[in-house]
Amino acid sequence: MKRYIDDYKQKGLRRQLVDSIKQKGITDENVLAAINNIPRHYFLDTAFESIAYEDRAFPIGEGQTISQPYTVAYQTQLLEVKSFEKVLEIGTGSAYQSCVLGELKANVYTIERQKKLFDEVKKFAFKSKYPTLRFFYGDGYEGLPTYAPFDKILVTAAAPHIPQKLLSQLKIGGKMVIPVGGGNVQRMLRITRVAENDFAEEVFDNFSFVPMLTGKNS
Template identity: 50%
Template sequence: MNTSSAKYKRQREDMVRRQIEARGVTDPDVLAAIRNVPRHLFVSEALEDQAYGDFPLPIGEGQTISQPYIVAEMTQALALSADDRVLEIGTGSGYQAAILAEIVSRVYTIERIHPLFVRTRRLFDRLHYHNIVTRYGDGTSGWPDESPFDAIIVTAGSPKVPEPLVRQLAVGGRMIIPVGDRYSQDLIKIYRDQTGIRQTSMGGCRFVKLIGEHGWKKVQR
């Protein structure tokens, strides 16, 4: 499939204008990344024509690809620089990691569901995202060997902020994480400076559950 087809380019541009810029996302690097990443390749072929809609979509294994605006809002809130090293918890479809990889020097991403891990690794290779490093495992424990990170983004809802992730933030580091119950969360931004941690709420959201030692202990149906 031609990832630069006129059809999908038009859909991406319309998505950026109507869904993202219209809601106040202004960071030029974020907007450029979203215009460049072929979102339709991060969903199944059956859902490609819906890939640029203003809603999340299922990607299998009980997981979803987030609404485009949420991806843009969370990415903008990280206030990224080109030389940043970013940790993502919950690779999922791989779309968020690809957006980050368009902006920063290195993305580390962890996925606990093996079929998604395998699928996204192949897609990153296909799309030549050589600055994305993947790991299969429990993301709630972070990636201590590669810490500290300039930014951390968690793409699943947690009952609390996992302490290992806080410890792996560099001084000056930012983290975005949904925190709440199984049905709704607040999108929390955490900033670490030399005096400690500050938290602010960015508003309500709803994500799939963050499963792991420092999140939800198991999937509850």
């Protein structure tokens, strides 16, 4: 069983990581504090523990990755999360991004399509620090209509197009942050539901994500 130890060395490396993503343009102090407060090495295999605070992605199994901390901070900053907002996350993965949202006091509904990753997260002790996290096994393209509407939606995989079912689950005034595009590079979009059938789209920087897939993988 993995032991959870967060010593002075790891805390120091985390502060360095926060300084580095701040230099790259992350300005939201709440987001920076969340990154600083969460021991990223808890979310990785022990083989990666010594390099857990490098600003890069690492494999977590099933062809998935834990995103680069800068990317996590960037998406979270764009989402403009407020305390107690209802947030739908597509792609739980390691649950690192979920916990960042939990640290911001959001009520998080997160979906994972990979059964093995979903089962591992269910056993992950650290997540109990955030009682506002709810985990679901399912198809991210479908969202969670039973729990809609959501104040915010965050998609952590590359979508070839904007999923209409997710748009329909946004509150009016709600925002969705999603990387869109095929190939190795996607554009980060922020979509705001202005009215029942009216959406405003903002385009931001390029990123590289694993693809968003349909269905459930048992």
